[in-house]
Amino acid sequence: MNTENKGSDKLEMIAQQSFTAYPEMYKIVDFLNRTLKEKQIIFGLTKTKDGKMTISIYET
Incomplete structure (x- = not known):
């Protein structure tokens, strides 16, 4: 994670x-993270116990 700009x-x-x-939503999240990392945007994906995602x- 690059923190030079915000210092945190x-x-x-x-x-x-x-x-x-x-x-296959993880493939979309991976694609977005690789594509937008230079824009300091990060995507996270979690799966809940009730079967939802x-x-x-996030912005760094």
């Missing part, structure tokens, strides 16, 4: 959305 190791969440689980968008 903290990520700031800018959006989060839950939805029905999609088995949550995508989070």
